[in-house]
Amino acid sequence: MRLFSGMQYEELTLPFILDTYSMAEEDRKAGIISIELYGTVMGEMRYGYASFVLTDRTLYDNGGYEEMLEALQESEGKLVGVRFKHKNGKLKGFEVLLDTLRDLYGDDRFLKMECIGWGINEKSCRELKIADRI
Numbered sequence: 001m002r003l004f005s006g007m008q009y010e011e012l013t014l015p016f017i018l019d020t021y022s023m024a025e026e027d028r029k030a031g032i033i034s035i036e037l038y039g040t041v042m043g044e045m046r047y048g049y050a051s052f053v054l055t056d057r058t059l060y061d062n063g064g065y066e067e068m069l070e071a072l073q074e075s076e077g078k079l080v081g082v083r084f085k086h087k088n089g090k091l092k093g094f095e096v097l098l099d100t101l102r103d104l105y106g107d108d109r110f111l112k113m114e115c116i117g118w119g120i121n122e123k124s125c126r127e128l129k130i131a132d133r134i
Contacts, residue, residue, distance in 0.1 A: 006108050007087050011097070013079045014039040015119060018072040019049060020125045033068060033113060035075075035096070036125050037082055042091060047121045048082065051097050052113035064109055071105050078104055 016063050025107035032055040032127065041048075081097035101110035 007085050007092065010041075010084045010086070012039065012041065012082050012084065013100070014048075014082055015077065016080045017075055018052075018069065019128075028069075031065055032116070033072065034064075035072065035080070037080055037096070038124060042086060042089070045122070046091070047096050047097055047124050048118065049121065049125070050094075050118045051116050053116055054109075054112055055114050056109070056112045059109060059112065068107070068109055071107065080104070094118065094120070 005053060014037045016035050016037040019036045031053055032051050033054075034049060035049070038046070039049045040046070054060065054065060054068075056064075059068070079100075081100035083095045084091060085093045085095075096115065098111050098113060101113075102108055
């Protein structure tokens, strides 16, 4: 057994939805886009949440932000690439591969998103009654 083992990475393609937080008034005013990805990771069902802001501020003024939200609302049944990071058998984090969103929607604007927060849960946002916030 190695005392100091390094991080291991695993890339998966998982289904995703537009997280219910994205439709909350305060998140829309802040210009946040949040997605929930889900699937079996390391043998267990997991839900990953990632929130993004746009690095190109003009997208908020020219309607690009709203168009991106609309596209993501139609994500049921679509897949996104995700790179998971784990160490010693424990999940440590993940990164949404934005190029897979660009390819999926044929839209380079998805490359202009910057992750501002992420989390991993055992339940979906749809199960957590977050929709009550909206």
